[in-house]
Amino acid sequence: MITTRFAPSPTGYLHIGGLRTALYSYLWARKNSGRFLLRIEDTDLKRNSKEAAEAIEAAFKWVGLSHDDEVVYQSERFDLYKKYIQKLLDEGKAYYCYMSREELDALRAEQQARKERPRYDGRYRDFQGTPPEGISPVVRIKAPTSGLIEFEDGIKGKMSFKAEDILDDFIIARADGTPTYNFVVAIDDALMGITDIIRGDDHLSNTPKQIVVYKALGFDIPKFYHVPMILNPNGKKLSKRDGAMDVMEYKRMGYMPEALLNFLVRLGWSHGDQEIFSFQEMLELFDPHDINKSASAYNAEKLLWLNAHYIKNASYERLLQELKNFDVHIYDHDKKEILIDALRERAKTLVELADMARAIIYPPEKYDEKAVKKFINDEALEILTRYAAYLKISENPLHLPVDFEEVTKAFMKEHDLKMKQIAQPIRIAMVGSAVSPSVYDVLSIVGRDEVIARIEKLIKTLKKD
RNA sequence: GGCCCGUUCGUCUAGCGGUUAGGACUCCGGCCUCUCACGCCGGCAACAGGGGUUCGAGUCCCCUACGGGUCACCA
Numbered sequence: 001m002i003t004t005r006f007a008p009s010p011t012g013y014l015h016i017g018g019l020r021t022a023l024y025s026y027l028w029a030r031k032n033s034g035r036f037l038l039r040i041e042d043t044d045l046k047r048n049s050k051e052a053a054e055a056i057e058a059a060f061k062w063v064g065l066s067h068d069d070e071v072v073y074q075s076e077r078f079d080l081y082k083k084y085i086q087k088l089l090d091e092g093k094a095y096y097c098y099m100s101r102e103e104l105d106a107l108r109a110e111q112q113a114r115k116e117r118p119r120y121d122g123r124y125r126d127f128q129g130t131p132p133e134g135i136s137p138v139v140r141i142k143a144p145t146s147g148l149i150e151f152e153d154g155i156k157g158k159m160s161f162k163a164e165d166i167l168d169d170f171i172i173a174r175a176d177g178t179p180t181y182n183f184v185v186a187i188d189d190a191l192m193g194i195t196d197i198i199r200g201d202d203h204l205s206n207t208p209k210q211i212v213v214y215k216a217l218g219f220d221i222p223k224f225y226h227v228p229m230i231l232n233p234n235g236k237k238l239s240k241r242d243g244a245m246d247v248m249e250y251k252r253m254g255y256m257p258e259a260l261l262n263f264l265v266r267l268g269w270s271h272g273d274q275e276i277f278s279f280q281e282m283l284e285l286f287d288p289h290d291i292n293k294s295a296s297a298y299n300a301e302k303l304l305w306l307n308a309h310y311i312k313n314a315s316y317e318r319l320l321q322e323l324k325n326f327d328v329h330i331y332d333h334d335k336k337e338i339l340i341d342a343l344r345e346r347a348k349t350l351v352e353l354a355d356m357a358r359a360i361i362y363p364p365e366k367y368d369e370k371a372v373k374k375f376i377n378d379e380a381l382e383i384l385t386r387y388a389a390y391l392k393i394s395e396n397p398l399h400l401p402v403d404f405e406e407v408t409k410a411f412m413k414e415h416d417l418k419m420k421q422i423a424q425p426i427r428i429a430m431v432g433s434a435v436s437p438s439v440y441d442v443l444s445i446v447g448r449d450e451v452i453a454r455i456e457k458l459i460k461t462l463k464k465d
Numbered sequence: 466g467g468c469c470c471g472u473u474c475g476u477c478u479a480g481c482g483g484u485u486a487g488g489a490c491u492c493c494g495g496c497c498u499c500u501c502a503c504g505c506c507g508g509c510a511a512c513a514g515g516g517g518u519u520c521g522a523g524u525c526c527c528c529u530a531c532g533g534g535u536c537a538c539c540a
Contacts, residue, residue, distance in 0.1 A: 156470065160469095166536075171537085182540090202533095228470085268477085268478095270479070273489075345502060433500090435502085
């Protein structure tokens with residue numbers, strides 16, 4: 001069985017880079033009927049880990065991801081880690097190092113002056129004497145000093161590191177007894193039964209260290225997949241300004257979760273020429289082996305395009321529901337389907353959708369000056385006056401767009417008018433600007449009485465000045 | 466600086482020794498049209514550079530350049 005995990009440190013929210021690796025891990029586990037676990041890496045700063053986990057779960061919930069089992073907090077597992085530290089100590093695979101921080105810093109400075117790689121020199125590796133007074137020791141693991149550390153990365157291919165180039169006897173327990181990252185990650189991944197580790201490639205150079213831990217403890221080494229980073233549009237590291245903000249911010253900006261997921265799954269991964277992936281298709285087609293080796297840049301336009309696509313294809317019920325989050329409540333509107341169909345082709349975000357809906361269901365508060373200047377003159381006002389009167393006495397029920405089309409055409413014929421002459425004035429009367437969906441749709445949604453009221457309001461307003 | 470990873474249109478990518486190097490986003494035309502969109506049709510635009518290997522390289526190998534990651538008692 002395949003088990004994957006998402007293991008963020010508690011920063012307070014989930015950003016899109018994290019969401020992408022979480023998505024990949026999730027898909028790979030679920031595709032294989034495996035398990036997907038969540039672990040909070042809070043060995044150091046353990047202040048907000050509960051809130052952080054809740055924030056992550058809230059984001060997961062919004063996009064539709066779910067993890068198995070209880071959330072694992074590393075801060076609650078210190079006793080467990082201590083046991084393993086002791087075990088290594090007992091077996092002579094780890095040892096106390098009494099070097100002070102000052103000594104270490106001095107050593108590092110010297111090495112750097114000589115342009116060498118800063119590394120621990122192993123001075124306490126085989127220490128037998130009496131330890132110096134007044135120093136609480138750290139625990140270091142005995143890492144191989146020669147030979148190769150190799151593993152097959154599911155994305156990057158065969159990885160090979162020379163032990164002497166990258167390893168030293170790194171610290172597994174601090175002076176205060178708390179364990180360090182590379183140590184606990186390996187232990188937890190092993191104990192939680194993680195078979196496939198999918199994570200950012202900034203962890204690539206941690207992997208040899210973790211392998212040292214696996215080997216020292218006799219654990220099976222899992223498969224690794226190091227996914228390339230997401231870059232900003234300039235090819236630099238993604239910052240908050242570029243989109244590395246809280247995933248929930250996308251919700252506030254009017255993005256559909258399926259658009260965000262589709263965007264992220266395609267960033268660094270592809271399946272032939274396919275652009276649109278339903279959740280089901282992702283599950284069927286995703287394979288981490290197909291992830292690109294190179295980093296990819298965040299492309300806001302494509303996300304927007306995808307979002308527009310998903311809005312266009314969403315059900316009425318769904319859009320009605322989403323609109324509620326933006327304070328547009330039209331469940332009881334008798335023309336809600338016409339309204340939604342009129343707007344869905346035009347909105348790139350739910351925020352836009354909501355704004356456009358409001359522009360139609362509420363009377364205009366002001367009229368766009370340019371539009372008025374361009375399309376409304378005395379003649380247009382005269383036409384509108386007659387049009388309103390015509391609607392008033394019409395025997396047509398004036399319910400659907402076609403009803404309005406019929407009367408309007410009859411009216412145009414009677415007065416020998418062209419569509420262009422009447423459409424823009426009507427539009428301005430209805431929504432206050434020269435841009436809106438089809439006038440017939442708008443008229444139908446607004447409804448006969450309100451249509452007449454809005455025309456009269458426009459005339460009254462413009463006659464004044 | 467050491468080590469590691471990477472490099473196909475502006476961007477996301479297809480390609481897995483023989484292609485007019487394909488698709489998508491963006492942009493630019495055109496059509497549709499009551500405006501704006503949507504949609505449809507068309508267009509611009511790429512194999513980082515240099516050496517090999519091969520009858521033949523975007524595809525395989527090497528070097529260079531340029532990006533990125535990482536070198537903590539952070540994670």
